Amino acid sequence: MSIQSTIEAAASTLPPSLSRIAKAVRENPSVVIDKTINELADECRTSVASVVRFCRAIGFSGYAPLRMALATELGKEAAQFSARGAFGSEISDDDTLQEAVSKLASLELLAIEETVARLDFDVLEASIDMIDGAERILLYGIGASQFVAEDLAHKLLRVGRNAHVLADPHEAVAASVLQTAPTVAIGFSHAGSTIETLRFLETARAHGAGTIAVTSAKDSPLARAADHALFTEVRESSFRAGAMVSRIAQLTLVDCLFIGVAKRRFSETVDALQRTHDAMRALRD
Amino acid sequence: MSIQSTIEAAASTLPPSLSRIAKAVRENPSVVIDKTINELADECRTSVASVVRFCRAIGFSGYAPLRMALATELGKEAAQFSARGAFGSEISDDDTLQEAVSKLASLELLAIEETVARLDFDVLEASIDMIDGAERILLYGIGASQFVAEDLAHKLLRVGRNAHVLADPHEAVAASVLQTAPTVAIGFSHAGSTIETLRFLETARAHGAGTIAVTSAKDSPLARAADHALFTEVRESSFRAGAMVSRIAQLTLVDCLFIGVAKRRFSETVDALQRTHDAMRALRD
DNA sequence: AGACTCAACGAAAAGAATTTACACCGGACC
DNA sequence: GGTCCGGTGTAAATTCTTTTCGTTGAGTCT
DSSP states (O other), X not given: OOHXXXXXXXXXXXOHHHHHHHHHHHXXXXXXXXXXXXXXXXXXXXXXXXXXXXXHHTTOSSHHHHHHXXXXXXXXXXXHHHHTOSOSOOOOTTSOHHHHHHHHHHHHHHHHHXXXXXXXXXXXXXXXXXXXXXXXXXXXXXXXXXXXXXXXXXXXXXXXXXXXXXXXXXXXXXXXXXXXXXEEEEEEOSSSOOXXXXXXXXXXXXXXXXEEEEESOTTSHHXXXXXXXXXXXXXOSSHHHHHHHHHHHHHHHHHHHHHHHHHHTHHHHHHHHHHHHHHHHHHHO | OOHHHHHHHHHTTSOHHHHHHHHHHHHOTHXXXXXXXHHHHHHTTSOHHHHHHHHHHTTOSSHXXXXXXXXXXXXXXXXXXXXXXXXXXXXXXXXXXXXHHHHHHHHHHHHHHHHHHTOOHHHHHXXXXXXXXXXXXXXXXXXXXXXXXXXXXXXXXXXXXXXXXXXXXXXXXXXXXXXXXXXEEEEEOXXXXXXXXXXXXXXXXXXXXXXXXXXXXXXXXXXXXXXXXXXXXOOOSSHHHHHHHHHHHHHHHHHHHHHHHHHHTHHHHHHHHHHHHHHHHHHHO
């Protein structure tokens, strides 16, 4: 547990004098680093002895150890802050190439991080079950999402699953109607409102297929139309960066699905990957 | 500049006694945090006065400030380390789904970060120049790299550039031979040894096209065959995660290229994106 | 060679900061 | 009313840090 939250937790049980110190530290943790124990005591209108008591109360042996620990923790926070880099800022014409690239990278990093952080593992697990139990896996996406669908299909094919990317709306609907075996349909749409993808999932569902949506919009028609919905977390202020950041997040979800499916049949999968890998190498040499 | 590198830089000009301190600190920076100035002096078989001199020599006013600064810096490093999570560890059968997903996400985050960090902006700029000046942009990749090529082609098409993904080796070679206008050929290959992609770039180059390679292998035939080579930085111990992490890194480079090209003609690009966006929406409604 | 200079160094004094010891206050409980 | 006890500050003791100053030894000039 972090020092800050430890202080927070202890604050209520602290006597007045120590409580004042806690308040000062919570409001501005860097005072501990900048000021000596005497200065801090003065600032809180109390004695140095009480500051030492405060240190003990929150689990440190004295002022120096608290100082070090807090310095380390502040460093961590600073790192996390700076790692987020140029934040929320739109990529603009004025940016140098370096700036633009670093802004974009920040957005992509953030997208992966948040997508994974907010991933609902129950939904993921259920989706993986569905894919694992299916004889036929139908994938559909339009525009940038099409490549994502193709990417997943390619991965699944390489581990011996029957995955098909449907090229156009007609084929998509046709295939989703003709279901001879347990089928799962996966629709990709960033905005979640692409009409073709929505129809595809609806049709597939109407004919008994399991349905999975991959989108960024939690309250979208696509998400509602699917049995399970997996969400990307993308911060974008306009469509400009969207096609870049959103597909990275979608691919991250694809990887999560793939890993899950692969894990179900670990040795088979590894074996299959090895064989396709070897086969491709053989072609090459 | 970081403290550690400051010490590194100063180390050579330091007298023996201070140099011992520098060595101790470099080897294990946390000694400064854990030990008092006396203990550190003893450990380095020197006097406390010399430790103070050392602090001054590297730009601090005394031991305490160095301590705080170093604690903060170590905190940052720790944060970076922990943020990267389960590191270098292979995704294995024993992992829970959560563990596997978090390992994968770590690898992907790291890939984007390092790819951008080690990106050679001169090469990027030159590549962008080449694409910007070309009338025809030919792209080629096989397997997972194919989707990357398609992704870039799609983006370039949407801003009005003539980008073509070549479907097979024959078409690739044929197209690269028939060059009526300034042409640039971009080849994608993670390992950098895919023979078809190599032939494609070689043929295109032989017929006067500019060539760009996107690969992870710095010392690969593909990198050598191209005018400009952009490198992905991917840490992977086996092919298992490779197809996932490497394509994320490749897409990051694709985005860098696209941003660069888009910036050259900012208003046109934004306009084009807006119009294609509107057109697609019109189709939908 | 001898005297000088000067950087390097440590011992120890001086100065701060931190910790401990102790005494005081005020309320709760016999 | 007396006693106990948590909460508190003062001041002494301790520990840590900084400064001062003298010693050493290597290099240099006479």
